[in-house]
Amino acid sequence: MTRGTVIMGVLALLSFVGAMSMRPVEVAPPTFQDTGEALFPEFVDPNAATFLEVKDYDEESAQLTSFSVKLEDGKWVIPSHNNYPADGTEQMGKAAASFISVTKDVVRSDDPKEHAEFGVVDPEDEAAAKDSRGRRVTIKDASGTNLVDVIIGKDVPERQGFKFVRYPGENRVYAVELDPQVSTGFTDWIEDDLLKMESDDIVAVLSNSYSVVEGTDPVTGEKTTKLENDNPMYFELSDSGAFGADGQPSAEWATAAPPVFGPDGARIDPATWEGEEPLPQPATAPEGKELNPTKVKQIVGASDRMKIVGVRPRAARLDPFEMKSKGFFLVGEPPRLSLLGNEGEVHLISNDGVIYTLFFGEVTYATGEALSAGGEEDAVEEGEDASRANRYMFVNVSYDARRDQSAGAPAIDGEPRGEARAQMLAERFERWYYVIQDSSFVQVHKVPDDFWRDLKE
Incomplete structure (x- = not known):
């Protein structure tokens, strides 16, 4: 084999390798291995909820708002309002039940750059763009264990009753069927008969x-x-x-x-x-x-x-x-x-x-x-x-x-x-x-x- 033949062979091999490296490669789609699983698998009893906190961002006033209610010494109180007594049993039951049996329907993205589009940016993110923040809902049991911790974003287009959500600290965004019965209205949680008189x-x-x-x-x-x-x-x-x-x-x-x-x-x-x-x-x-x-x-x-x-x-x-x-x-x-x-x-x-x-x-x-x-x-x-x-x-x-x-x-x-x-x-x-x-x-x-x-x- 002459020297010229060897050189031609090497060049041909390099051309083949280059062509293979330039060939279109199929990108693996997002994993759907958790689709259909419960969003909060450990949360099955609404009566286990003893604490609720909702954090939201008010675009009009450009302020972070926070509302919380908890069971303390057998009585519901509102910590965000100086522990004012709450009529919390019914409201907490509605809020807790709305998160039970919710399943992960579709994985929409694993890219954090798309969080703003879905409205699931953490409400406490000071660098967030306008209308990109979501509402963070946290529900805990008596031991302080999180039963629910989720950022709820925008409605899913063309899918009535569905919302974009993600777990805080994680990138993946899901579309889930969810109707969060979570009121942050102070008057919704308190005894409406102020004077208790007839x-x-x-x-x-x-x-x-x-x-x-x-x-x-x-x-x-x-x-x-x-x-x-x-x-x-x-x-x-x-x-x-x-x-x-x-x-x-x-x-x-x-x-x-x-x-x-x-x-x-x-x-x-x-x-x-x-x-x-x-x-x-x-x-x-x-x-x-x-x-x-x-x-x-x-x-x-x-x-x-x-x-x-x-x-x-x-x-x-x-x-x-x-x-x-x-x-x-x-x-x-x-x-x-x-x-x-x-x-x-x-x-x-x-x-x-x-x-x-x-x-x-x-x-x-x-x-x-x-x-x-x-x-x-x-x-x-x-x-x-x-x-x-x-x-x-x-x-x-x-x-x-x-x-x-x-x-x-x-x-x-x-x-x-x-x-x-x-x-x-x-x-x-x-x-x-x-x-x-x-x-x-x-x-x-x-x-x-x-x-x-x-x-x-």
Whole structure:
């Protein structure tokens, strides 16, 4: 074999190798070995869930939001809202059940560069592009073990009821049939009956729409607090002289004198009173006017239906500066301090001696988590959208045995009455004050002129 023949052979071999290296190669498709498997194989009992956390990114406010609820000492609480009590059994059951038996339907990608397209970028990723973040849902059991930990992305096109999902820390994206029943709405998780009262049990109402005005004593230089338009209006249910459809005597609201009780606990009759100090008198109608009892009914009905949209922790020792910023004032000297609201107060007296006192404070235009949980709240500015207005409110509960018509009567449907109910309610309200819808405030807050109507001819 000549030298030229050897060289030609080597060149031919190299050409063949080169041609083989340039030949199109089939790319192995993504593995589908886990298709059809359970997304959360260890999660089979919804009652095992004792903790839920949802993290989301609000594109409008450019803020990460977080909501959580957990079972603590046998009671559901909302950690993201200062452990406010949650009515969590039903909501948690729905949330947990929506993740059980969910299967991995189709593997869509193993490429992390496509996470933004599917909307499964971690919501805490600060470098994420707009509209690329998903919602991260974590559910744990009592031992702290993750039962669910997933980032839920966009809807799958042309596949109704399917969503893109991925496990945090992993690249693979699945399309799964999933309807996550996970509410992050604070009001969806709480007891919606705020006052725990029945409107039919309210037998007296005191409304006082005063305003608090701060000033300075010109002599001493000390700060003063006085009330403007301090004009309490007191009403009681009384026999109307008519009978209802059931044949029973019907009652109607009427103005009355605020009650004064003697040392024996009996109510003093102003008609027979012979003391030196005059007794309070009922409000009298302006000329040409009469009481409009519908306005009193509005106060009672709106109070019974009142819903909260936010909560704030109530310290054992109230901070005057914090309270003032919310429209509440502490007057008097410790330990005898009294609370005032800059938009007045309403007292609702039940037939079992339980007395609710509602104090109304400043308006807030906060939204989102700042509204429901507090924190960096929006400042009150001129021109704020009135539709965003909500109102701070304090609730105090007391008991007056002299007004208790249920003394000695058995509990109704197992619910406590009288002093026991007052104690239960006092414990409920002693840790919190609230934000209510301004529409509720408008129905409960009345000025004296609101109670009168033109005389019927």
